[in-house]
Amino acid sequence: MKSWTSFLAAAAVATALSLPAFAARTDLVIGIPLEPPHLDPTAGAAAAIDEVLYANVFEGLTRIGPSGEVLPALAESWDISEDGTVYTFRLRSGVKFHDGSDFDAEDVKFSLDRARAEDSVNAQKILFEAIDSVEAVDPATVKIMLKHPQGAFLYNMGWGDAVIVAPESADTNKEKPIGTGPFRFENWAKGASIRLAKADSYWGEPAYLDKVEFRIVPDAAAAVPALLSGDVQAFPFFQPDGVAQIEGDPRFRIEVGATEGETLLSMNNKKEPFDKLQVRQAISYALDRQAIIDGASAGLGTPIGSHQSPASKAYVDLTGTYPHDVARAKELLKEAGLENGFKTSIKLPPPSYARLGGEIIASQLREIGIEAEIIPVEWAQWLDQVFTRKDYDLTIVSHTEPNDIDIYSRKDYYFNYDNPAFDKVIAELNLTSDEAKRNELLGQAQKILADDAVVGFLYELPKVGVWDAKLEGFWKDAPIQANDVTKVRWTD
Template sequence: MKTVAGWGVFSRRSVIAASVALGLAASMGSGAFAAAKTSVTIGMTIEPIGLDPTIAAPVAIGQVSWQNIFEGLTTVDSAGKVQPQLAESWEISPDGKTYTFKLRKGVTFHNGVAFDSSVAKFTIDRARGADSVNPQKRYFASIETVETPDAATLVLKLKQPAGSLLYWLGWPASVMVEPKSAADNKTTPVGTGPFKFVSWQKGSKVDLAKNADYWNKSVSVKLETAVFRFIADPQAQAAALKAGDVDAFPEFGAPELVSSFEGDTKLTTVIGNTELKVVAGMNNSRKPFDDKKVRQALMMAVDRATVVEGAWSGYGTPIGSHYTPNDRGFKDLTGVYPYDAEKAKALLSEAGYPNGFSFTMKAPQMAYAQRSSQILQAMFAEIGVTMNIETTEFPAKWVSDVLKAGDYDMTIVAHAEPMDIDIYARDPYYFHYKNPAFNEILAKVEATADPAEQDKLYGEAQTILAEDVPALFLFVMPKLGIWDAKLKGLWENEPIPSNVLTEVFWEE
């Protein structure tokens, strides 16, 4: 995380009222400081399609509702660590196949219904059922039975060990939902969180209010109300911030406009990491990308620093594998195949392409994808490779042509799911990458619940991808946060896409 230097905090606001009652002299007046604000307006680029993260994948859903309205058995904190939430503790059997959760007592949903093991069972069965539309349904596939010995005990029996289960249970898609209100959570969400849903003015904003009956008394929730405003245009975002119409844009949409805030002492800019991994995926089943040497040569033709500068105004972290600095067990592998155009040419010649080759990049219309594609096009030309760019509408056309049909040579997209290195083991998946050794390592991750062993294995998995280059690993999109300098408690990094308001407050 980096805070932009030279941007200070504006001075304490104060109001000095002179007494005029009964003709008293002004010198008799008393000072009264304005109370700290208890409301916040958060700006977002994308309006969510709904407010229930258990039935749809877009990250904007969780950015409004996760940890604000909805909570899970576990949660993921700002450092990316798993923490207890509605489950206060758990025990894992020696064989890793039975998880026994002790649930918190005295927790109620916003509609007054008590949270207990029957609710947890309903939520998990709903997520793993045959007709489930849960975006992370595959993560519940290892669960064989859900048992409720008593109201405060939940037992998950697994078909095979799932060492990442506690992490998955902290995701937005795993939040607990109340049975009677679950069907309506898309538009009128009911959770156990520190804020209640008030209203949704489509195309404009979502209003939340503090949950006075919030169960977690160890947390002092300072905000009384919160508003999420949806402003798609970057220029309008900047104007809203400067005018004070929004207090914060935790993910400001235009890096090229960040410099326009210099000198504005009312605002601060905080630059952190997200889980958005920008990668140029290759069809590993199609020539010439089925040849590892070709893929390695293309990686060496890429100057990642130049890509970051041109695609996102220099904001972003270069990566050498499908992993971010937020993630546990992260290894910086950008040095495995660093930029070296001459070595890239030699390796291409060794692979049988001394005169290069031609291919097509299917690039979504988003700015980062278009800019990155143009930079890659110029870099590949330096080693004799011709890349044609075909703009592909995202998400519909990209999903149908690339993700589902696998009809492409190369594409570029920012993968948003946290810790999703397992996509290279999925079969089918659009990379068409197959490496039994990689798959075996990921299987070992799930076979153990030991965090240290998992971190070691994740390091091995990253290294295999860095050496095999099934995709060109480019950079992690930054979390460009711009907000009022007196606003505190917003997450600086984003291990899970979110706008957690629990600890947000205004400095007096």
């Protein structure tokens, strides 16, 4: 009996040793509120494109890290000439695109020349304006000559708009994106989800996850049940009005971080009566920022008085420039010859911060005699009517691109703002690499925008992340518009 028991025990140990160790889960479903209009980061302004593809599928010469730092990506290192006009990038070896083709210096030259070409459709074409020429020295070396020094050049090369694409697949990336990242595109079920799979040939550290699905969940009413049921395990950009229903549940982790999302009541500065400074100032005084934050963002968000993230070292608190003051707002309208107010319209894209914020702002404007008709629009309409054709009076949108105060110097930008003094500051900023001097210039730029009341500066959009407590590797902050899942994994 004793020997038989010993035999069974030994057999059990042998069986246990022969079984594979328990493997952590390797699939993930992420909820995203907006579906991208297409899947090419180099051909569209919608943040939803980068939120799926940045760092996951596509890579640039550099990349922006979770703290906003510039990190090597397809370029493993670089040298900068003493005068700051020549950048020599040494590229990583053994890199392949997801279709099996080799990555080399010619792909970099093609991508940058394409982005800055006269017929370029790149939404951030201005990022490449300083480039004079691009030379593929050899397959592993690229030399970029600038027209003048550009202090933010390495940072600019880390934007989603600057990712490297191959000439063979560039024209089809909108529907079938082919990059060099740790995940490859697998499927896009329009209106439902986008699926990625681990790229087995990835040059760098492989991702922990084998499958990632980005599922379109447009509102908190649907997001909360999806989380509670386990159908969706993470919402890196969760809508604030759903947080109260998740708080206190030990199955989930909630992290509130900072973004680069300046939320604005944009005004068409060349359209009457918004071409008058007193009118823009009156609107700014009419805005009760805290009430807007409470009603449209569940109390989450930091008030701003100009176009800079409070998380930035260059941030200047200018919220006191236009405190909520209905009486002063009415005085300014009277000075503008509009004592009896006027009628206008406000076009609102789909996000809840815009739709809810629009209702609150319309009510606040009504207090000073401005009747704002609310016009809900879908993103495609907003991009066409507002962003491209400038066919609008007022609108609400969060500008989530990083360090983008220079947009106010762009003559074709939808604000229709033109101030030579501001342009001069931005021109000097572009030539400056010293951090202290850059911060000083950024402070000057913020002050000019506040004084000119170019837009109604509302608040910095919070990044509210909610995910399964067993997940780790998500970014707390959002220095760039991305859902980087390259380091995300299940802990058990």
